[in-house]
Amino acid sequence: MARSTQKSSAPASGNAITADLVAVLVAVTDGTPRIMTIAGGSALPSGPFEFSHRSLQTALRAWVETQTGHPLGYVEQLYTFADRGRSGDIKGPHSVSISYLGLTREDRVGEGFEAHWSGWYDYFPWEDHRAGAPPCLAKILAPKLKAWAKSASTPTLQRERWQRCAITFGLDDRDWNEELVLQRYELLYEASLIPEASREASVLPGKPMTADHRRILATGIARLRAKIKYRPVVFELMPAEFTLLQLQRSVEALAGRLVHKQNFRRLIEQQELVEETGAIATEAVGRPAKLFRFRHAVLAERAVVGTKLPLSRT
Amino acid sequence: MARSTQKSSAPASGNAITADLVAVLVAVTDGTPRIMTIAGGSALPSGPFEFSHRSLQTALRAWVETQTGHPLGYVEQLYTFADRGRSGDIKGPHSVSISYLGLTREDRVGEGFEAHWSGWYDYFPWEDHRAGAPPCLAKILAPKLKAWAKSASTPTLQRERWQRCAITFGLDDRDWNEELVLQRYELLYEASLIPEASREASVLPGKPMTADHRRILATGIARLRAKIKYRPVVFELMPAEFTLLQLQRSVEALAGRLVHKQNFRRLIEQQELVEETGAIATEAVGRPAKLFRFRHAVLAERAVVGTKLPLSRT
DNA sequence: GCCATTTATACTCTCCTTGAGCATAAGACG
DNA sequence: CGTCTTATGCTCAAGGAGAGTATAAATGGC
Numbered sequence: 001m002a003r004s005t006q007k008s009s010a011p012a013s014g015n016a017i018t019a020d021l022v023a024v025l026v027a028v029t030d031g032t033p034r035i036m037t038i039a040g041g042s043a044l045p046s047g048p049f050e051f052s053h054r055s056l057q058t059a060l061r062a063w064v065e066t067q068t069g070h071p072l073g074y075v076e077q078l079y080t081f082a083d084r085g086r087s088g089d090i091k092g093p094h095s096v097s098i099s100y101l102g103l104t105r106e107d108r109v110g111e112g113f114e115a116h117w118s119g120w121y122d123y124f125p126w127e128d129h130r131a132g133a134p135p136c137l138a139k140i141l142a143p144k145l146k147a148w149a150k151s152a153s154t155p156t157l158q159r160e161r162w163q164r165c166a167i168t169f170g171l172d173d174r175d176w177n178e179e180l181v182l183q184r185y186e187l188l189y190e191a192s193l194i195p196e197a198s199r200e201a202s203v204l205p206g207k208p209m210t211a212d213h214r215r216i217l218a219t220g221i222a223r224l225r226a227k228i229k230y231r232p233v234v235f236e237l238m239p240a241e242f243t244l245l246q247l248q249r250s251v252e253a254l255a256g257r258l259v260h261k262q263n264f265r266r267l268i269e270q271q272e273l274v275e276e277t278g279a280i281a282t283e284a285v286g287r288p289a290k291l292f293r294f295r296h297a298v299l300a301e302r303a304v305v306g307t308k309l310p311l312s313r314t
Numbered sequence: 315m316a317r318s319t320q321k322s323s324a325p326a327s328g329n330a331i332t333a334d335l336v337a338v339l340v341a342v343t344d345g346t347p348r349i350m351t352i353a354g355g356s357a358l359p360s361g362p363f364e365f366s367h368r369s370l371q372t373a374l375r376a377w378v379e380t381q382t383g384h385p386l387g388y389v390e391q392l393y394t395f396a397d398r399g400r401s402g403d404i405k406g407p408h409s410v411s412i413s414y415l416g417l418t419r420e421d422r423v424g425e426g427f428e429a430h431w432s433g434w435y436d437y438f439p440w441e442d443h444r445a446g447a448p449p450c451l452a453k454i455l456a457p458k459l460k461a462w463a464k465s466a467s468t469p470t471l472q473r474e475r476w477q478r479c480a481i482t483f484g485l486d487d488r489d490w491n492e493e494l495v496l497q498r499y500e501l502l503y504e505a506s507l508i509p510e511a512s513r514e515a516s517v518l519p520g521k522p523m524t525a526d527h528r529r530i531l532a533t534g535i536a537r538l539r540a541k542i543k544y545r546p547v548v549f550e551l552m553p554a555e556f557t558l559l560q561l562q563r564s565v566e567a568l569a570g571r572l573v574h575k576q577n578f579r580r581l582i583e584q585q586e587l588v589e590e591t592g593a594i595a596t597e598a599v600g601r602p603a604k605l606f607r608f609r610h611a612v613l614a615e616r617a618v619v620g621t622k623l624p625l626s627r628t
Numbered sequence: 629g630c631c632a633t634t635t636a637t638a639c640t641c642t643c644c645t646t647g648a649g650c651a652t653a654a655g656a657c658g
Numbered sequence: 659c660g661t662c663t664t665a666t667g668c669t670c671a672a673g674g675a676g677a678g679t680a681t682a683a684a685t686g687g688c
Contacts, residue, residue, distance in 0.1 A: 017331060017332065017333055018331065019331055019333075019396070019410050049396070055396065056394065056395075056396045077393060077394065079391060080370065080391065080394040080410075080412050081370075082333070082363070082369065082370045082412075096333050096394075096410060096412070098394050098396075098410070160614065163614060163615075164614070167615075167616070243665090244665085244666095245664075245665080260646095260647065260648070260649095261664095261665090261666095262648085262649085262666080262667085262668090263646070263647065263648080265665090265666075265667095266646095267646095284655065284656080284663090284664075285655090285656070285662085285663055285664070286654080286655065286656080286662075286663035286664025286665070287653065287654040287655050287656095287663075287664050287665045287666085288654075288655060288664085288665080289664075289665060289666090290665085290666095300474065300477060300478070301477075301481075302481070557636090558636085558637095559635075559636080574675095574676065574677070574678095575635095575636090575637095576637080576638085576639090576677085576678085577675070577676065577677080579636090579637075579638095580675095581675090598634090598635075598683095598684065598685080599633085599634055599635070599684085599685070600633080600634035600635025600636070600683080600684060600685075601634075601635050601636045601637085601682065601683040601684045601685095602635085602636080602683075602684060603635075603636060603637090604636085604637095
C-alpha cells in the first residue's frame with residue numbers, strides 16, 4: 001500500500017498476482033465433524049478463482065455444487081491470507097488465498113474426484129474434549145509448551161509465555177475454551193511445534209496439511225464453534241428430520257465438549273427453533289424419541305440473530 | 315475455481331489480478347465516531363498491496379503509521395470483495411479488495427496528505443439512535459421501503475419483503491438492532507435506494523462513496539458494534555486517561571444507542587477493566603469524576619475473551 | 629451563603645437466565 | 659417382571675441484567 005490518494009479502482013502496475021479460493025467444507029456424520037479434503041487428506045479443496053463469476057461467494061457455491069452434487073447450505077467467508085513464508089513458497093506468495101467456510105451434509109461426493117471426508121479431530125486431536133481433556137494434552141502438549149516457555153530469555157518472559165499457554169490450552173486448572181482453536185494453533189506454531197513450521201516430522205499428534213491449510217482449518221473450526229452459539233447454523237448439518245439427541249450430538253461434536261441434556265432441550269424448545277414432525281424415531285435403544293425438523297420460518301421471523309446454546313463461557 | 319485436485323500453491327495461468335487494501339480507520343472524538351477518508355470524504359484510504367511486506371496485516375500497519383504518524387492499536391481483517399458490477403467497473407474487477415478495520419486516536423494526520431476524518435453518521439444518518447430513532451427513518455426510509463415492498467409481484471412476496479424491512483430497520487414497533495448495519499445497507503441497495511446502485515442522485519439522506527466503499531464502511535461499523543460487546547476494544551479509541559462517562563459516551567457513539575449509566579459503570583468495574591489513576595477530571599460541569607486508565611494486564615490475564623457491555627439484545 | 633443545576637457514585641429490587649439435579653415415562657431385552 | 663437405556667417434565671438456587679432511588683460534590687447565579 002503505497003499512497004493514500006490513489007483510488008481503489010486504479011489498477012496497480014507490475015503487482016499482478018493470482019487469487020485462490022480455499023474451502024473448509026464441514027459435515028457431521030456419526031458424531032464426527034468432517035471436512036472435505038483432497039490429496040489423501042493432506043489439503044483442503046482449492047483452486048484459482050475464475051473471474052467469470054459474479055462474486056466470490058457465487059464462485060464457491062457453483063464449484064462446490066459441481067463437486068458434491070447438492071447445494072451448499074451456508075457459506076461464509078473466513079479470511080484472506082497472503083502471508084509470505086507461511087505458504088511454503090519461499091519467494092513469497094504472489095497469490096492471495098481467500099478462504100471460505102461451508103456447511104453441508106455428507107452425502108455422496110461427485111464420482112471421479114479425489115475428494116473425500118476426513119474427521120477434523122484427525123488434524124487437531126487436542127481439540128476434542130467430549131470425553132474429558134484428551135491425554136495428549138497433558139502428556140505431550142503441556143510438557144512441550146512448558147519447555148518452550150522455559151526457553152525464553154528472562155524469567156518475566158518465561159512467566160508470560162507460560163501464562164499464555166495456560167490460558168489458551170486451559171492448563172493449570174483453567175477452564176478449557178473451545179473457541180480458541182486458532183490461538184492454540186498459532187501458539188503451537190510460534191513454539192515451533194507444528195511440522196508445517198519446523199522441518200521436523202511429527203513433533204506432535206495431529207495430521208499436518210499442505211502449506212497453511214491447517215491454519216485455515218483452525219480458522220474455520222474456531223468460527224463455526226463461535227457461530228453455533230448464536231446462529232441456527234447447526235441445522236445446515238442435520239438431516240431433514242432428527243431427534244433432539246442427534247441435534248445435541250452434532251453440537252457437541254462441533255464444540256468438542258458435552259452439554260447438559262435437559263438444558264439443551266429447554267433452550268432449543270423455548271426458542272421455537274424446531275417443530276415436531278409427528279413421527280417417532282425407530283432405531284432405538286431406550287425410549288423412542290420424537291422427530292423434529294428445523295422451523296425455517298425463524299430465519300425470516302428473527303433477524304437471524306439470537307440462537308442460544310448451553311455452551312456459554314463462565 | 316476449476317478443479318479441486320489442484321494444490322493451492324499451484325499458480326493459475328492467465329488469471330492475473332491485483333490486490334488492493336482498503337482501510338476503515340476509526341477514531342472517536344467529541345462523541346462522534348469518525349473514519350479516515352480521502353478525496354473529500356468520498357472514499358476510504360486504499361492502495362495496492364505491496365508484496366514486499368510479510369503479511370497483509372503488516373502492510374496495513376506500516377502504511378497507516380506512515381500516514382497518521384502513530385501506531386495503529388487494533389487491526390482486524392474485515393472482508394475480501396471481488397464482486398463484479400458493484401465496484402463500478404463494468405468490465406469486472408480484475409482486482410480483489412481486502413478490507414481492514416483499524417482503531418486509532420484521531421491525532422494529527424500526516425501533513426501533506428489529503429486524508430481527513432469524517433463522521434461516520436454522515437454516511438449512515440439512519441444509524442444514530444442516541445437521541446431516539448432519527449426522523450429520516452420514519453419520514454424517508456420507511457415510506458420508500460414500503461413502496462419497494464409493495465412493488466413485489468405477489469401479496470406473499472410483498473409481505474415477506476416488508477417483514478424483512480421491518481425486522482432489519484426496527485419498524486412496526488420492533489426493536490432496533492444496532493448490529494444490522496450491513497443488512498440495512500444491503501437491503502437499501504436491493505431496493506435501489508442507494509445512489510451507488512441506481513443512477514439517481516440522493517434518493518436518500520447520507521453521503522455516498524466511491525465504488526463499494528460505503529459497503530465496506532457498513533461492514534466495519536457492524537463488526538465494531540458487535541465487537542465492543544465482548545472484547546475490550548473501546549480502549550483503543552480512548553486517551554490514556556478518561557472518566558467513566560467519557561468511556562460510556564464513546565461506546566454509545568459507536569453503538570448508536572444510549573446505555574444505562576449505573577449499569578455501565580457496574581459492568582466496567584466488576585470486570586476490572588480499568589483502574590483509578592488517582593487523578594480527578596478538571597474541566598467539569600457537576601461533580602468531578604475520577605480518572606481511569608485501561609488495565610492492559612487484562613489482555614494477558616484473560617484470553618481476551620469476555621468483556622461485557624450493557625448492550626445486549628433482548 | 630443559599631439554591632438550582634449538573635454530574636458522580638452507591639445501593640437496592642425484581643425478573644430472567646442458567647447450571648444442575650431429581651423424578652418419571654416408555655421402549656427393548658433377558 | 660426386573661433391568662437397562664433414552665426421553666421428557668419439573669424444581670431449585672445462584673448470578674446477571676434492567677431499572678430505579680438516594681446521596682455526594684462540584685458550578686454559577688442571586
